[in-house]
Amino acid sequence: MNIYPEFEVLRNDSRCIRCRVCERQCANEVHWFDADGKLMLSDESKCVNCQRCVTLCPTRALKIVKSDCRLRENANYTDQTIKEIYRQAETGGVLLSSMGNPNPLPVYWDKILINASQVTNPPIDPLREPMETRVFLGKKPEHIRRNADGSLDTKLAPQLTLSMPVMFSAMSYGSISYNAHASLARAATALGIYYNTGEGGLHEDFYQYGKNTIVQVASGRFGVHKDYLEAGAAIEIKMGQGAKPGIGGHLPGTKAVGDVSKTRMIPEGSDAISPAPHHDIYSIEDLRQLVYSLKEATEYRLPVIVKVAAVHNIAAIASGIARSGADIIAIDGFRGGTGAAPTRIRDNVGIPIELALAAVDKRLRDEGIRNNVSIVCGGSIRSAADVVKAIALGADACYIATAACLAMGCHLCRSCHTGKCNWGIATQRPDLVKRLNPDIGSERLINLMNAWRHEIKELMGGMGINSIEALRGNRLMLRGVGLTEKELEILGISHAGE
Amino acid sequence: MKRIYVKEEWCLGCHLCEYNCAFANSGLTDMVKALRDKPIYPRIQVETDAGGVTYAVSCRHCTDPICVKSCIAGALSKKDGVIEIDHEKCVGCLTCVLVCPYGAVVEDGSGIAQKCELCMKNSCGTPACVKGCPNGAIVYEERQAVPASD
Amino acid sequence: MKHYVIIGNGVAAAGCIEGIRSVDTEGSITVISAENHPVYCRPLISYYLEHKTDPERMNYRTPTFYADNGVTVLYGRSAEKIDAKTRQITLNTGETLPYDALCNATGSSPFVPPMKGLETVEKRFSFMTLDDTFALEKAITPESRVLIIGAGLIGLKCAEGLHGRVKAITVCDLAPRVLSSILDDTCAAMMQKHLEANGISFLLGNSAKEFKGNAALMQNGETVEFDVLVLAVGVRPNTALIKDAGGNVNRGILVDDTCKTSLQDVYAAGDCTEYRDISAGTDKIMALMPNAYMQGHTAGVNMAGGAAVFDNAIPMNSIGFFGLHCHTAGSQPEGCEMFEEADEHHIKRLFVKDDKLTGFMLLGHMHRTGIYTALIRNQTPLSSVDFARLRVEPQLAAMGSAYRDHVLKGAV
16 A cells, blocks of 8 residues: 655745756665756655755755645544554564654653752852863762771772863764764773774774773673773663663664674674563572673773663662672663664653653662763753753763764654664664764764763852762752642652742 | 875765855855756865765876966966966867876866865855865865875 | 077077076066067967957066166167187177177078969068067058968967958968868868858968969969968078077077077077977977977076976967867877767877877867876876766866875975
8 A cells, every 4th residue: 555655845846956966865765967957856755864965955846744744634644643554564574663652652851950059159150260070980989988097998889070061972883883882982992981893893993992881781792802801991781772672783784884793793694682581580689790790801990880770670780780799880861772673662662761760769879889880871861951851860971872863963853773874873884874974973073072061060050069979869950840849759859949 | 284184984975065165166155046957066076986075186286287287378376385277378279188197187167277275265264075074074274295106 | 797688589589588587587588579579478369359358468478577687688680690619799889799698599480382473463471570560560550451370379360350350351272271281171271260260261271373563373372362461381490590699500509408499598589489399209390389488588597597397398289260270299109099079069199109108189178178188298108097987078177086196285
């Protein structure tokens, strides 16, 4: 059954100069030039609305709009729902999606407001006063210890030092391109923060950025070997991902080519299937074994992160992880991105990061084990304000990936799974990969982080706080609007006006 | 001196440089008015090699410019390292096209010769091809010679 | 301080001045100029007739060129004699001029074969100099019928220049085709057709053998009536000064690749010389402006004690008529292979021998042809490039990435 295209390509012919940039730049082959009529034509059914053509059109002759051709209004069976049924009736397949959940589910960040000082405890001007945005991630001592001679015992568990409380979260080489990895690695190094390899191994060219790299070990164990573990500044065990809790990963064989297959240590062209569970982990005790195996393998030099998806029992799970020997817990909320996930999973499984974070922080405090671990939260951290709110809710730092992709050029068309990313990010096609020049990509990432750092300082200054450490878990700095009693209770914040 | 160099590893073959060049040197302020329904005569040419690698070629502003030596009208000259063409003096014999080893001097559509003048004679500032390249594949900078290899 | 003297004030002389000054900014330079004009480009005279240029724009260099380069120009004077032993020149005025280094850049003169009754033609002109042009321009009216003897570069350029300013133009030539020195039969036929479509008439394989006033009796017995006669049969190098001084002269003055003659401290450059065409491997007269400049420059550098060679000369021509352009370069040696591509409006002929491009003829489409010229000039082995691609279109893409790195990634 023919489904009417979702988008329409509107070409203002009076502005079109037939330069054919749109045609050359569309990997989906939407545009073409008709030499007979000297016209640019388009096949809208192929358009994913990635806006590459719109962005590059030198005369702004193009726009892509949502088609208003609609099935009869039905609030229950929406246009999208019906078309998904058509598609499945046609193919018999699982629907696939990419990037984060686009549905209008609650975004608690937008219902939380930040405090500012007036009169007493006056605000601080970050342009005049020092502001500390540096954070250290890792196990903290319970109390100050002294040696026999009375001097301070400064031996700490291994720590990650971040110049600001943001890191680039896991995106594998394979799910994203070499140039995207190069951009992230170079930006993380320049910024004094970290990026994360995801489960794709570490390309040999990027070992030089090891001091700013978190190497991931996931259920497929792809790309894991001794040098890999030792190359990074921390090791992350991935138990789950916010966009697809409870399921594994699947890199199609078509993407496992060349250096991708070499880096993953799998035969070229073979599907890389990461199982849903780690087959050696069925309990916190099993997890502890892996944590210590990895620590042992790297001589206890590196902190170990355990990353889990935000799910219903997240507080209890986090409590277990905090006792497993892990140094850092990373929690990924249900709006987090992905290179490919079954649509039903992405849109229906997991819980919002705000609630998960608040619940975990509270639980660990209640149990007196909050200092055992640092908490990193991710899953749609969109701005400096989200970062500040997350810190005040109890996070030590945030993971960002979608925002990082946007900085590199992503237009959130959510078609990563097609492998034809027109922006050179989520693709392995050499002609597309080269569209992301890491000189530009890294510069834009650095710009974004510097902008956020300024904003974080301004927001902190407004609250009269001059150090991130003093903001962490400081829920008095937050108020909710339009939230129920229960939501406020879980978030541990008062309603605005209280 | 600063010249235009291309980083072929980042060239997308989008040909925008050609259009930006034609527009910058059109003397008009609107690209649509300048370029719509007309063939363009850019001073920079995108080439594609057998392996699909693309890159743009424009005047190298040679240290020893054979075009200047060959110009029968004295229309080509070198000023502060920049090879310029005086369109008033050029009679369109196209000897410069015949001698430029890089194919960087081209006919302008009206019968006379034109070439990259590093956007020194228009209001662009940074050369239009450099400014408009979406992937940083064309740069304007000082470089040393790359030795020829056999 | 050295005294440099240049005989002649054409493009080779300008090249010589710039060559000297690139090495020696002190020495005195004297230019002996028979014509009363600062250096201009002879090939521009036809464009002048077409109103595409004017005497001011025809100046090859800026008005302050001589002053800027510290050059004394002796206008309206010519050299009568060179004494290479005493290094002295005698001028037509009787004056003598000493030199330390001399450049003979005397150019060439129109060659007029003996034709009976030529003196009976009242309005007859050569087409070489600006003064020739002014005189011709004065003589024509919109009603003039012009007969041009010679269908070479000069004759046809003259025809184009006069087009629209006279009533009729007929060009005759003994050769059976137009532009016989640069085009083969096929290419010449296309060009001739184009010229005829623009109103130029031809009498080829035929020439005037006798004149009676305004009538030319042709060799085939025909009589052509005309009002104005232009003689553009050919040119001859002005070699007398060097020959008389004892220098080696063939048809032109023989120079080596430093542009030196056989006489001590005497150089020669431009249309008066005969030198090596590397595409054919033989010595030739290549009366071409680009070569004249390059020879002059080379001579200048060497006169001033520098070291320069011009060792990659090839014949080449860029010429067009009424919008149909043609580019030719190099030669077609015996036994060369020809690659051709042609349609109604363009012809491309590439000549290849011994793994090298030796020459080409292109009519119609003149895009980036210098890439072909460089292949001839550099004698690039075609096995080292992608000639199949080059044949389709001149492009650096066919030259290999090492060459590209050299020319595109660094200063050249």
